[in-house]
Amino acid sequence: MIRDDVKAAxxxxxxxxxxxxxxxxxxxxxxxxxxxxxxxxxxxxxDDDAMITDVLQKMAKQRRExxxxxxxxxxxxxxxxxxxxLGVIEEFLPAxxxxxxTAALIDGIKAELGADSMKDMGRVMxxxxxxxxxxx
Numbered sequence: 001m002i003r004d005d006v007k008a009a010x011x012x013x014x015x016x017x018x019x020x021x022x023x024x025x026x027x028x029x030x031x032x033x034x035x036x037x038x039x040x041x042x043x044x045x046x047d048d049d050a051m052i053t054d055v056l057q058k059m060a061k062q063r064r065e066x067x068x069x070x071x072x073x074x075x076x077x078x079x080x081x082x083x084x085x086l087g088v089i090e091e092f093l094p095a096x097x098x099x100x101x102t103a104a105l106i107d108g109i110k111a112e113l114g115a116d117s118m119k120d121m122g123r124v125m126x127x128x129x130x131x132x133x134x135x136x
Contacts, residue, residue, distance in 0.1 A: 002052045002092055003032065009091070020081075024088035031055050053094060060089045097132065105132060 010025035035055050039045055063086040070079035097105070105128060110116075115124050 002049050002056075006032070006052075006092055009088075020084055021088060024085045027085065028056065028059065028089060028092070031059055052092075056089055056093050060086060060093065063089065 006025055006028050010022060010029065013021035013025055032052055032055055035051060039051070045051075063082050066082045067079045067086065070076070070082060106124060109124050109127050109131075110120075113120065113123055113127065115121070
């Protein structure tokens with residue numbers, strides 16, 4: 001489980017005295033805890049790894065946007081910190097499919113569903129996410 005991997009990484013970072021990595025793993029665990037609390041009131045709970053992957057993807061997107069803003073504003077020291085956090089976050093994300101692999105999957109689903117126009121793209125993307133949601 002991703003949650004266990006993050007906890008283990010936090011413990012090893014603390015033992016190694018790596019303050020930056022410890023802070024990054026604590027931030028990840030805090031976001032996961034926030035999401036756990038948010039989902040307590042929901043009727044159905046999603047798969048734990050899927051929920052954590054979603055949280056990590058949002059955190060990674062925020063870091064990328066921050067890096068871009070800091071670099072355009074000439075704040076390299078802040079961008080460096082965000083890059084370090086992004087690196088730690090990406091360690092726990094599942095491997096992403098390459099562009100060619102994704103295109104091949106889309107072509108296969110289009111053939112399977114008989115999709116031939118832009119009107120069918122919603123069905124194709126829905127099926128793609130259902131089958132390979134965490135990989136794309």
